Amino acid sequence: MTGTSEARLSELDGVLDSVQVTEQLAGELFAVVDLLDRQPALRRALTDPGAGADERGALLDALFGHRLGAATVDVVRAAVGLRWGSASGLAAALERQGVRAVLTSAQDAGNLDAVEDELFRFERVVSADAALRSAISDRSAPLESRQQLVTDLIGDRADAATTTLARRAVAARTRSFELTVDGYLTLAAALRRRALAHVVVARPLTAEQRDRLAAALARQVGREVVLQVLVDPDVIGGVRVTVGDEIIEGTVAGRLENARRQLG
Structure with missing residues (x-):
């Protein structure tokens, strides 16, 4: 993902975070996404780089009128006003906001x-x-x-x-x-505001081991960490952790593979 795309998604995240998030909002956002998925011509019209944001917004009003809640209109209008790399980018961006709305409701x-x-x-x-x-x-x-x-x-x-x-x-x-x-x-x-860490271990971790690992990773990445632990006997002991694009390899299998590559 490019820096420009990330900036647009972050901007749209801010719009969702500024409205009252409800289950209705999530459902309506998903309904709009499903409509865009079914109608490629509509996706192209709402992302047409040759049309101004006001023109695309007017089309949005003509299509949905008062059938969407005010919060949904705010989010969709903001999305339509942004430039996306492709026609499918708009649907993907709105899908993200629908997912965030579900997660925010669960958090609340x-x-x-x-x-x-x-x-x-x-x-x-x-x-x-x-x-x-x-x-x-x-x-x-x-x-x-x-x-x-x-x-x-x-x-x-x-x-x-x-x-x-x-x-x-x-x-x-x-x-x-x-x-x-x-x-x-x-x-x-x-x-x-936490990082997600995928953890692969040879055997289940105890509560104390999970706490120690989470604390160590938090110190390394500079924020709290959520652990998702997968038990895989093939790691032959140790632990393999992935945080974003960073892989922390501490397994016997991983060290053997690194040695093999160096020798080969």
Whole structure:
């Protein structure tokens, strides 16, 4: 992602953060995204670089009128007023705000920790089951049927926000279901000004070990850290941590691989 794109997304984040965030806002943002996904001509019209922001805003008013809440209109109008790298960039930016709205509502309700944990665990279930992963990612099957599969699998065992986000992730805007969920978790961590750390270990960590690792990583990155821990016996002891683009390799397998590359 370019610095310009990040600046535009950050600007749009600020707009969402300035309005009253509700479940209605999230639902309406997702409805607008779904409409844009279904109608490429509409995406092109609302991102037409040859039209001014006022002209694109007028088109937005003509399309939606009073059918959207005031907060939704504020966010969508701000998005339409920005320049995106492609017609699909507008839909992706609004999808991000819909996800942030769901996460913010969960945070306001005191449920964000549970939603993060449930999303992570469900993503790991999907990743570990080849048949399930294939069924969810099969783009030859209708999106609605794949989303219903996710709903059926989760049932009533998770927060409603978890189900909503897991269903949205089926569209896999970030190349795959797993990477899309990972993006959601990164947004959740950012809401609380924390960094997201993916931790791979050979055996489960004790509570004391988790606390020590989180404290050590916080000192390294300069802010609190949310740990997402995956147990993988193939790491042969030690720990592998990924924070953003940085990989901290402390596994026996990793050190052996580094030695092999140096010798080779």
